[in-house]
Amino acid sequence: MSTQTAPALVLKSGPEAKAFLAEVDAMAATQVEACYQCGKCSGGCPLSYAMDYQPRQIMRLVQMGLREEALRSRTIWICATCYTCTARCPRDIDIAGVMDALRVKALRRGLRPAERNVGVFHQVFLDYVRCLGRSYELGLMLVYKLRTLRLTEDLLLGLKMFKRGKLAVRPEASRGRDEVLAIFREAAAGDAGAAAGGATGGTGAEAAGPAGGTRSGEAKGGGAR
């Protein structure tokens, strides 16, 4: 496992490094080892300017087994899943799929997303879907603001949208919400299994449960707080 004190980019070749690469490959159904670092993904990425590692560098981190650097990067939370990289890669690597795999791995390990507000947004969004079967934008915006203390940002815009009837006051529930809750529970159960059974990387075992970041499910359908 790499540590804070190690030089930033030391090539790893041990079984642990290979295991990380294999896990990411399997989750994203792609072959990161095929990346030849041409940089086309970074060149076309609309958000590369705001990332700490370029998409190309993330591919390299995965190849080298630098798990911590990849999972703690801001990049994986800045990525907007626009699939420009995936559509263009000359080596047919699903870079956007790799970003998904890294986010899921980070959450399963209980790491708090390096872009905290992005993580909170996803969590509050899913809390509403779990309770109602549908999202609820007004509630989402309010709870997100309370949780991130961004109380004044977008206040005027929110008012304008409200005045034009763009933010429904009452939440809308799906009558299928019991089934939706069952889906969330099944996802949580599967997560626990993946964390326990997927520990092929030895020390890199992923902890189950909702520590810190976004949860995918809970035993009880609590409300958004």
Next chain:
Amino acid sequence: MTEEPLRYAYYPGCSLHSTAREYDLSMKVVARAAGVELLEIPDWNCCGASSAHVTDPFLGFALPGRVLALAEEMGLDVVAPCAACYGRLAAAREEAARHPDYVRRLEKATGRRLSGSSRVWNVLEWLSQERVSAAVREALKRPLEGLAVAPYYGCLLVRPPKVTRFDDPERPVTMDRILETIGAVPVDFAFKTECCGASLGISRTDLVSELSGRILAAAADAGAEAVAVACPLCQTNLDSRQEAAGLRQGRTFDLPVYYITQLVGLALGASARELGLGRHLVDAMSLLREKKLA
């Protein structure tokens, strides 16, 4: 005509019931005029948007998977006007074929069957199919002559191409053709398929303003007077962040952002009220009045 009417399972998704009600209204106006039946999927749920698939792969599959299962029970193909919903549904259909274990878990949790028999249509495919576009051409009442519109496709209608299998991922033309059909002037520009930042709309407003600004600048510089979209997230970002985007670019934008169905509806003679044109943040009426189109 003696043909059976076209029928679709209609999946509005959450946005069309809140921020994008005008998209829902205009979809129904166009469907009615074209003789297409849209049957809303009963008890539909949220597709999970980006939040589900960035959190857990099974959740990202199963939320849209349940919607597909409901459409199969109706025995119909699905039309999903929201590009993000469309992307999630199309991806789930693809994943169902690759992950029998996911399908089993979904069936266990919901008690429903998923076979992948219902195809998923995005709004541009739906509008451009021969029967619909022929009906639109026939019913045209008010061609949008002289209206220069930048067709903005965004990400999820065309990418990832292995999932969408729709148009050219770098240079799509389907919306351009629809605009021509209704008499408008499609404006070619370089940012047709650039990302507006969609899922970061609330959590990183600075990034969304920057990305939206680049798209609006490219459209304005190419001579567009308005932008047409086929996604409620694109519309919200380009419309509601337009002022902030202008500030970042050091210029003022004045580009109304219409849903493609609003423009089609207008050309079919529907009123501004029926199409929800008063619900936009960037004034959507002045330009139309100036052009004597409303």
